[in-house]
Amino acid sequence: LEDLCISRPKSRLTWGIELPFDKDYVCYVWFDALLNYISALGWPDGEKYKTFWPGEHLVAKDILKPHAVFWPTMLKAAGLPVYQHLNVHGYWLVRDTKMSKSLGNVVEPLEMRQKYGLDAFRYFLLREMHFGSDASFSxxxxxxxxxxxxxxxxxxxxxxxxxxxxxxxxxxxxxxxxxxxxxxxxxxxxxxxxxxxxxxxxxxxxxxxxxxxxxxxxxxxxxxxxxxxxxxxxxxxxxxxxxxxxxxxxxxxxxxxxxxxxxxxxxxxxxxxxxxxxxxxxxxxxxxxxxGNFDGLQPGTEVAASSNLFPRIDVKALQQEAPAEKAPKAKKEKKQEAPKAAPAAEGQSGEISFDQFKAVEMRAGTVVVAEKHPNADRILRLEIDFDEGQPRQILSGLADYYKPEELVGKQVIAVLNLAPRKIRGLMSNGMVLTAEKDGKLSVLTPAAPVPNGSQIA
Missing domain, CATH: 1.10.730.10 (Isoleucyl-tRNA Synthetase; Domain 1)
Structure with missing residues (x-):
């Protein structure tokens, strides 16, 4: 360690705290700033200073030297107790590179807050970074x-x-x-x-x-x-x-x-x-x-009828939302050509082969979330557990026939390998199978409970 100069000449630095013993010099910022930790608490006689000092520091690794070397030295020189612990965190990187305005890879926290909500953003930052190490943000x-x-x-x-x-x-x-x-x-x-x-x-x-x-x-x-x-x-x-x-x-x-x-x-x-x-x-x-106990919730306490605090974010919709409205004509042309693209096999009058039937992936799953589509009165948004690691979102026109709570916990059968479809702003990744009689739809269910993900053959 070398000696540290705690002053800067006014001829080179016009702003700063003037040294009490030389009016031509101001205090070096990392000497001046560190004193705020105790002066802000009312040192030497303030109640906050007596209550909170010595405390712990939480700093980033790029300001490790002032906090780990200069500040303890200053405290010891003044005869004051040194802080209890120094907690040093790493950097948030983008593609393993430090954020830099010149590189254009800076993540704006307020933009993330606006887009995903403050609580979700806070959760990600604390959950994703192992404190003390760098972490990659995407x-x-x-x-x-x-x-x-x-x-x-x-x-x-x-x-x-x-x-x-x-x-x-x-x-x-x-x-x-x-x-x-x-x-x-x-x-x-x-x-x-x-x-x-x-x-x-x-x-x-x-x-x-x-x-x-x-x-x-x-x-x-x-x-x-x-x-x-x-x-x-x-x-x-x-x-x-x-x-x-x-x-x-x-x-x-x-x-x-x-x-x-x-x-x-x-x-x-x-x-x-x-x-x-x-x-x-x-x-x-x-x-x-x-x-230390399992009490705290009294029987008879009234709870909310439902909860939708953390709606699932549709990744594909986020990526496709901007360009989705650019080519409506192309979509219409594809719709008109669809019948020609898949004609019935010759001599079969619309029949399909066994191999074609085998290509349809039908599985049983349990509905874990059911709620009204925010933009469509007759559509329910379902999250169904098919034992895929996380529930699958499927939209189904069942709102006229079932209340959402009637479907939660029910096993249903769905086709999983349909191409995803965007319906009123939400993606649907499959189709729940139903039977129709006298204008009423009923979801198809296994005759007896089966493990989620069981294939229907």
Whole structure:
């Protein structure tokens, strides 16, 4: 280490804090700026200084030297306690390159906020970067993360559980019965996930902390599938059904509380949907205390009828939205030519061969989300689990025949290898098969439950 000059001549730098012992010089900015950490707290006698110093610093790696070398030296020279810890994060890169205005690869945070929402953007930044290392930013990667974690996992969980609570218990938290081993496993996982989340966040391991919390979110979605509340309802097993729904709702409350630090607005909304007064739980509740018990959600509490806080983002629609209206004539010409492009085989009068039939991929899947299309009254937007890793979005003209909540949990049969179609701004990736009689449509379902993704042959 070399000596550091803490002054700059006014002849070279016209602005700055004048040195008290030489009016021709101003203070070097990295000497002046660092003092603000304690002067802003009212050093030496301010209450905030007594309360918050020494604290921890959170800095980027490009200003490591002033914080790791200059500042501790200044504090020791002044006889003041050195900060407790220095937390240093890396860079957000674009295609493994540092952002630069000259390269034109700068990502505008306010633009991302406007496009995807502040909470989703915050979640991605904390979830994607392992603190201390560089991370690569791409809008495609952010959309994938939002769809997978927020839409498919968290959003799907709240949507289906609240819809079923409305259907089975008139939107009220049911009274639980005796917990089974499956229920106790969820309670134990809830405590473990929260404890890990608290500890990892305390060590600035934000990505790992959120991953631990998502272990619980994913387990709750699997718990829904394994316990099959819709089957318990059909069997009239109200006691067991109430226990399952209580376990789900209570665990969902724990997740929402943990997310307060990452997505405050979304956390508030999720808690409101669970009948919690905004501002009470997250502000006054200790997460450590919450991790040690499974209470907090009182039976009889009224919850929201539905949830659609994290709608799935259509990647293809984002890419194609701009040029989609450029060539309407070409689309019309293709429609007119379609009958000529696929004539019936000679001598078969429209019959198809066995090989042609085999080319149609039909599979069974469970509807996990059902809601009205935002731009079409007669169309429902379905998310269906075909055991593909994440649910598939399919649009279907069933709104006149089914209420959305009637389809949640129902197994249906769909054609999966149809070319994707954009309908009123949303992409549909398949077709749910229906039967028609007397002007009424009914969805085709397996005669008995089968594993999601089972092929129809």
């Amino acid at each position: 809008e495609e990667g952010m959309v994938t993360r939002i769809n997978a974690d927020l839409a498919n996992d968290l959003g799907n969980l709240f949507s289906r559980v609240l819809s079923m609570t409305t259907k089975y218990f008139e939107s009220k938290v049911p009274q639980p019965g005796e917990f089974s081993e499956d229920d106790k496993a969820i309670v134990e996982l809830c405590a473990t996930a929260m404890t890990n989340y608290i500890q990892l966040f305390g060590n600035t391991q934000f990505a790992q902390g959120l991953d631990s919390l998502w272990d619980l979110v994913r387990a709750l979605n699997k718990y829904v599938d394994s316990q099959a509340p819709w089957t318990l309802f059909k069997q009239g097993d109200t006691t067991r059904l109430g226990t399952v729904m209580y376990v789900l709702l209570s665990a969902m409350r724990k997740v929402a509380l943990c997310l307060w630090a990452v997505m405050p607005d979304a956390s508030r909304t999720l808690l409101e949907q669970l009948g919690q007064q905004p501002g009470e739980g997250p502000v006054t509740t200790s997460l450590e205390a919450e991790a």
